[in-house]
Every structure is written in structure tokens, then in C-alpha cells.
Amino acid sequence: MSVYLSPAAASRRRRRVDGVMLRRTDGTTFPAEIVATPRHDGEAEVGTVFAFRDITERLRNETARRTSEMRLRAIFDHAALGIAVLDADGRIVDANRSLSHTLQLPAAALMHCDASTFVSPEEAGAVTDALLRVREGSARAQQWC
16 A cells, blocks of 8 residues: 655654545455654654554544434424523523523523523522532532423
8 A cells, every 4th residue: 555645744743644545455445544653863754654543433433423413402402391501600501492482582692691590589599509519510410490
């Protein structure tokens, strides 16, 4: 197998190329990552070391992750229940249409608002406590009904 490296890849720095299709001796192909590291003797380049890695599993995992994210986004966007995603400070960073409709506010108006603004005064302390537990790592999520 021969690999052409551009003049830039022959520089003193390591170069990485993803998604190159390589062929096994049985004729099957697979996606690979190639890392080229020039070897030097003082200032003179004396060769290049190539490392090849099969990235089939990584690409499969990336595809599965993207599919899962698209599915979650569709559920989030079309849920009948109002849903908000909060940052560590309790500010809304994402909200679905149902929440916007329920609160009678455009989604843009919800962004970066403190979530406790939309909670009754009796529940505000519980929201603050739950956010503190999440921030400390003693809780993962909280649902307020």
C-alpha cells in the first residue's frame, strides 16, 4: 500500500487523517485513521513512521450517538409535557414548545431565565435545594409537578 503525504504532512509535526479506506489481504475494506510522524536526525528528516488504526467501531458508535441524539431531540420537541433544560445555576438553556405554550411565553423569552421564576413561592425553596444537590453531585435530576 502506498500513501501520499502532502508537503505539509512531511513537516516536523505529527499529522492525522481520518476516514481513509484501507484494504485487507482478503479484499475487504475498512475505515482507518492514519497518523504520520516524521523522524528526524537533528534538522534532517530521515523518514516517517505511519500508524494505522481501524476506526470501524468508533464510526459505528458515533452514528449510534447521533441517532440517539436525534431521537431524544424529537421526543423533547414533541412531548406533551413542558420540559426545560437548566444549567448549573438553574437558568433555562433549552425549553420545548409545550413549556412555551404552558407558560404563554415565546421560547426565546425563556432562555437564560431563572427557572425558579416560574415556580410558586412555596416550591421555590425545593427547586433551589434540588439544584444544589445536582450541582454537588448527590442527585442527577429533579422533576417538579
